[in-house]
Amino acid sequence: MIYRLLILSLAFASCAPKYAQEPGPKLAVVNIIDQNDMTETISTTDRLRQFEGTDFLSCQPYKKVMRIFQRDCEGNVLAYLTSYHPSGQPWQYVEVLNGRVNGTYLEWYPSGSLKVSATVIGGEADLTQAAEKTWIFDGLSQVWDEQGMKAADLPYSKGLLDGLCLYYHPNGNLWKKIPMCQGKREGDQEIFLECSALLSRSNFVGDQPCGPTQKFWPNDTLAADEFFENGKLIRGTYWDRCGKEISKVVNGNGKRILFGKESVSSVHSYINGVADGKVENYTKEGKLAYYYHQKNGVKHGDEVHVYPGTLSPKLLVTYRSGKLHGPSKTWYRNGQMESQKELSDNKKNGLLTAWYLDGSLMLIEEYNQDKLVKGEYYRRGEKLPVSEVLRGNGTATLFDSEGNFLRRVAYLNGAPD
Structure with missing residues (x-):
């Protein structure tokens, strides 16, 4: 969000006459997030001058840097967004135009070797997983492994795989040939072993075999x-x-x-x-x-x-x-029942009972929609509980299958505190 606001803040910057312009775009704002998540925004001429000539694709002591340039005479605001691994090595780089990713995207391994080279033509201007899900790739995207060997060639058209996708084994030999048309498999697909021997071939029409x-x-x-x-x-x-x-x-x-x-x-x-x-x-x-x-x-x-x-x-x-949905059971290798519980729509609901390897009772719990309502926890061979949870509050004392103490877990309102 902060990057979007920074770009919009330049929307009304006027164009200088051509004779007064310096060659290339002129830096207007630099936003820095360091490795401790401290943020600094720099916009004064004197402070910006210190970044002239800085290679932001080399090792830097930052977590993320956004460089925003002055609006050009065509009304566009260009920006470069770069993130860094904890070691300082570049991690990701993407070009931004008018608040949206548009241009080159690069990604590196922590070792410094290139991982991805691609082109994006739209999407949220940030380097987070949520933002990347909105990106629209276009043209050829290339992927390498950490040893520098080509891993994949992926042709995109406006966000959809379109063309012959090629995947490679670590030794460089072709692994898969998958023809795609607007995001769907279309045509003859082939898969090869590391030695280049054919493993399988098949045909697809409209993503269906x-x-x-x-x-x-x-x-x-x-x-x-x-x-x-x-x-x-x-x-x-x-x-x-x-x-x-x-x-x-x-x-x-x-x-x-x-x-x-x-x-x-x-x-x-x-x-x-x-x-x-x-x-x-x-x-x-x-x-x-x-x-x-x-x-x-x-x-x-x-x-x-x-x-x-x-x-x-x-x-x-x-x-x-x-x-x-229904019963869930586990057994020890000797055939003795280990645990039994009831599940409803992916949630624990009802009784959960567990036993030690010798068959003695370990615990009894009662759940309501994944919330622990009641629990009794026993040392091996004992008939009285060592701890309890009542109405969602209390302590669960946990042991391993042989009766050795593992840990205590405090519960508040049915959830671990």
């Missing part, structure tokens, strides 16, 4: 051969690394396999061409990690996480239309 899609194992043999129509999976065949068929989708019904680089990543149930039902997710070693159920594109039903290498449950949560 359409036509053949193929996935390959590193030895160039087929892992998946699918066909989509208007975003729906019509048929698919899936093979393991030895060429053995492991699953099939026929007329939109069956189990679709998604692969990682070396193994099965997940198994999805399909009904009438749409993902519906159970989804199983696997580790890189091919072991079941967790499974859940989905309906209409969101989680619906139980999600169960298991202990690695076993089918023993570790965590169970219940979803209703994408929100946590």
